[in-house]
Amino acid sequence: MGFHLLSPSYCCGYQPSPPISHGLLRFRPVTGIPKPSPQKGQLHQSRRASKVLAYYGITTPPYKLDALEPYMSQRTLELHWGKHHRDYVDSLNKQLVKSPLYGHTMEELIKVTYNNGNPLPEFNNAAQVWNHDFFWESMQSGGGKLPQGGVLQQIEKDFDSYSNFRDTFVESAMALFGSGWVWLVLRTEEKKLSVVRTSNAICPLVWGDIPIIALDMWEHAYYLDYKDDREKYINTFMDNLVSWHAATVRMLRAEAFVNLGEPKIPVA
Amino acid sequence: MALRAIAGKKTLTLGLGFGPSGAAAAASFPGLGSGLHARGLVTFSLPDLPYDYGALEPAISGEIMQLHHQKHHQTYITNYNKALEQLEEAMTKGDSSKVVHLQSAIKFNGGGHINHSIFWQNLKPANEGGGEPPHGSLGWAIDTDFGSLEALVKTMNAEGTALQGSGWVWLALDREVKKLKVETTANQDPLVTKGANLVPLLGIDVWEHAYYLQYKNVRPDYLKNIWKVMNWKYASGVYEKEVA
Numbered sequence: 034m035g036f037h038l039l040s041p042s043y044c045c046g047y048q049p050s051p052p053i054s055h056g057l058l059r060f061r062p063v064t065g066i067p068k069p070s071p072q073k074g075q076l077h078q079s080r081r082a083s084k085v086l087a088y089y090g091i092t093t094p095p096y097k098l099d100a101l102e103p104y105m106s107q108r109t110l111e112l113h114w115g116k117h118h119r120d121y122v123d124s125l126n127k128q129l130v131k132s133p134l135y136g137h138t139m140e141e142l143i144k145v146t147y148n149n150g151n152p153l154p155e156f157n158n159a160a161q162v163w164n165h166d167f168f169w170e171s172m173q174s175g176g177g178k179l180p181q182g183g184v185l186q187q188i189e190k191d192f193d194s195y196s197n198f199r200d201t202f203v204e205s206a207m208a209l210f211g212s213g214w215v216w217l218v219l220r221t222e223e224k225k226l227s228v229v230r231t232s233n234a235i236c237p238l239v240w241g242d243i244p245i246i247a248l249d250m251w252e253h254a255y256y257l258d259y260k261d262d263r264e265k266y267i268n269t270f271m272d273n274l275v276s277w278h279a280a281t282v283r284m285l286r287a288e289a290f291v292n293l294g295e296p297k298i299p300v301a
Numbered sequence: 302m303a304l305r306a307i308a309g310k311k312t313l314t315l316g317l318g319f320g321p322s323g324a325a326a327a328a329s330f331p332g333l334g335s336g337l338h339a340r341g342l343v344t345f346s347l348p349d350l351p352y353d354y355g356a357l358e359p360a361i362s363g364e365i366m367q368l369h370h371q372k373h374h375q376t377y378i379t380n381y382n383k384a385l386e387q388l389e390e391a392m393t394k395g396d397s398s399k400v401v402h403l404q405s406a407i408k409f410n411g412g413g414h415i416n417h418s419i420f421w422q423n424l425k426p427a428n429e430g431g432g433e434p435p436h437g438s439l440g441w442a443i444d445t446d447f448g449s450l451e452a453l454v455k456t457m458n459a460e461g462t463a464l465q466g467s468g469w470v471w472l473a474l475d476r477e478v479k480k481l482k483v484e485t486t487a488n489q490d491p492l493v494t495k496g497a498n499l500v501p502l503l504g505i506d507v508w509e510h511a512y513y514l515q516y517k518n519v520r521p522d523y524l525k526n527i528w529k530v531m532n533w534k535y536a537s538g539v540y541e542k543e544v545a
């Protein structure tokens with residue numbers, strides 16, 4: 034069931050060329066410590082002695098922490114990634130020590146702990162870990178400008194124009210009450226792109242939709258750089274930070290799961 | 302129209318914990334409606350703080366107080382007034398779907414106004430009595446319902462830290478059973494959304510804007526320090542009026 038969103042290859046330091054030319058896909062560190070293989074005569078002992086835990090690691094953003102200056106300061110990245118994101122990972126691992134959840138990828142863990150709308154205690158941490166990974170990769174130095182190729186075509190098809198999409202995205206972010214996220218998603222049922230807004234940790238994966246871009250609207254994401262001026266933060270994200278390269282790769286993968294109906298979409 | 306009472310002073314005084322007998326005294330409470338429209342719609346304006354922005358240092362920085370008051374609270378008031386005007390128009394036209402659609406904006410922005418108006422009263426500079434523990438009937442009630450003031454503070458700090466996202470943590474009086482409780486509300490939901498009998502005595506804003514510039518992600522430190530500027534006199538006043 035479901036799909037595994039593998040992160041694109043930015044591990045060698047981001048190069049401003051289409052990432053699919055790299056060809057590599059880095060698998061996110063997930064799942065648990067493998068069971069120790071039982072040695073002769075120790076079969077029963079090892080089963081009693083071993084405790085298998087799920088354990089997740091923190092991934093680093095695909096750029097140095099000052100790469101997004103002056104639009105998102107190094108200080109913000111240091112706190113947002115180094116403290117908030119890391120706290121979510123640490124808290125999740127602490128919860129998993131006492132939990133029977135094991136053997137899931139992060140995406141599966143989110144869906145399982147979402148529990149169809151009655152989230153288990155691990156949901157908040159798991160979802161926020163994934164959301165933040167996705168968020169770092171949704172941005173790049175020298176970002177913004179316009180999407181290209183297939184992504185632009187799909188946006189124009191589903192929103193009538195890029196500027197319509199941009200307005201919808203900005204309005205949705207401004208209308209968010211409290212903490213949450215704004216997403217460009219590919220809806221798997223309707224087979225079209227859409228802007229959605231979620232509260233707190235909720236992420237469109239739980240509805241089976243495919244996220245393409247995310248913007249963190251929790252206050253910690255922008256308060257140091259923009260104080261209460263959310264509009265400036267959102268516009269700066271759209272004009273200078275959003276990574277259409279990442280969006281392209283994600284659309285490419287999404288097309289393997291959603292038939293967008295036209296056989297020749299030139300992506301990238 | 303009966304519905305206009307929603308915006309009227311009486312309901313607000315109840316919501317702010319003054320009770321029916323306090324309506325007259327509450328009429329001078331900052332934050333109650335002052336603007337009057339032709340049809341009698343009451344709108345709201347930003348109440349003044351009873352202290353300087355820097356007066357709560359070092360517990361809460363002057364920079365935060367100024368932003369919190371002049372930007373965040375003002376925005377809630379501006380949007381609340383806008384929503385009320387739109388509501389009045391929709392009600393006059395009988396546009397039910399617009400009326401219902403506006404409810405979330407009213408709850409959010411109106412709640413933000415209510416909550417912050419209480420919050421400014423909850424805080425007091427240390428050299429004016431902020432942080433001084435409660436005496437009298439509220440002090441006894443705390444000992445009865447929580448064991449000690451330390452236990453209450455510990456509970457509220459734990460609840461405040463555990464709150465996911467944005468919200469408030471409250472010391473509430475259940476006016477029906479005359480017991481104190483600790484409650485949390487999400488986003489800008491006022492305390493009444495957790496129970497019609499709940500009267501807010503103290504509220505602590507745990508939205509990130511309330512502490513981020515000074516404490517960054519360390520919400521527990523903010524919660525530890527805010528008690529040094531807590532205005533227990535206000536809480537006692539509200540409590541005594543309710544149980545009298």
